[in-house]
């Protein structure tokens with residue numbers, strides 16, 4: 001039966017309220033109904049109805065708070081609402097070049113287990129990619145005495161241009177093909193809903209929820225690993241662009257017809273700063289034999305190899321120029337540089353910061369703070385799990401509405 005537009009609008013409105021209530025409970029950990037009503041500027045009756053729905057779906061539970069009156073022993077304990085951690089298990093997955101990191105969390109985001117799976121191939125055909133994700137998840141669940149069917153959702157972070165709403169990959173350095181709709185392949189490979197998201201966006205989400213971005217409205221996260229990624233949190237929300245192709249900081253052009261980038265174009269920032277670019281240049285220029293990894297170049301530079309020093313210093317200057325462009329464009333509260341400890345010090349040296357300063361349009365106000373956060377792959381996966389929790393919440397609230405009709 002066709003639903004009328006008015007009834008569908010009312011359902012949307014109820015779902016929005018349920019999700020806002022769920023977010024408020026998540027943000028505060030435990031909160032009373034009346035405090036939710038105040039925080040959301042909504043009537044207590046609306047909140048009572050929304051929380052009843054969430055309770056019946058098992059997404060939240062009641063818990064006892066402190067008595068309302070400290071002096072009176074007979075003061076009734078306040079009834080608070082908290083998330084029901086055990087109601088769902090969600091997996092966050094980060095696909096890097098040489099490994100897949102998996103983290104299993106409960107609905108509250110508490111870690112149940114984490115697992116690392118080595119990768120033989122950095123680039124895979126789409127079917128091999130989803131098969132590999134499945135076996136990594138199988139092993140991760142098995143190690144935690146769970147099975148794949150226990151999962152309510154999986155969020156997978158990969159580098160590249162991703163339309164997260166459609167699970168569509170325009171381009172990724174993890175896939176051998178362009179324009180891949182991963183939805184049918186993921187449905188075939190996994191028994192639960194799966195969501196694909198750009199990995200830098202997941203780090204931005206993790207920074208916003210648990211890291212240096214907590215409480216900030218507008219900030220940028222630049223991720224540094226094999227490539228360079230950017231997550232934009234604008235007015236408290238992730239900004240993805242209309243087609244999911246925004247925030248491609250690594251492919252910002254810094255040189256007309258410059259070095260060849262792995263995206264196929266020339267002159268991208270990543271073609272000067274990405275690990276592959278450094279290895280390419282150091283292979284030609286270094287006095288040492290065939291650097292295989294960034295740490296080979298870093299060690300050579302530390303040992304005084306002048307050409308390795310020059311490769312890193314040029315990368316730093318290009319990066320500094322890129323950061324000043326970001327500041328000129330966004331004027332953010334802060335920029336967080338995120339990567340593995342010991343791997344990108346040359347990208348936030350004093351010389352790089354001087355380059356940033358010289359590239360920012362000069363005003364009589366201090367520059368946005370540039371902070372450094374050292375995160376390993378497990379934290380990327382944690383961001384993926386946070387996004388997974390959000391998506392599972394949306395699905396479960398939609399199911400609630402569908403069951404009520």
Ligand SMILES: [Zn+2]
Pocket residue numbers: 250251261262263264265268270
């Ligand atoms: Zn590029």
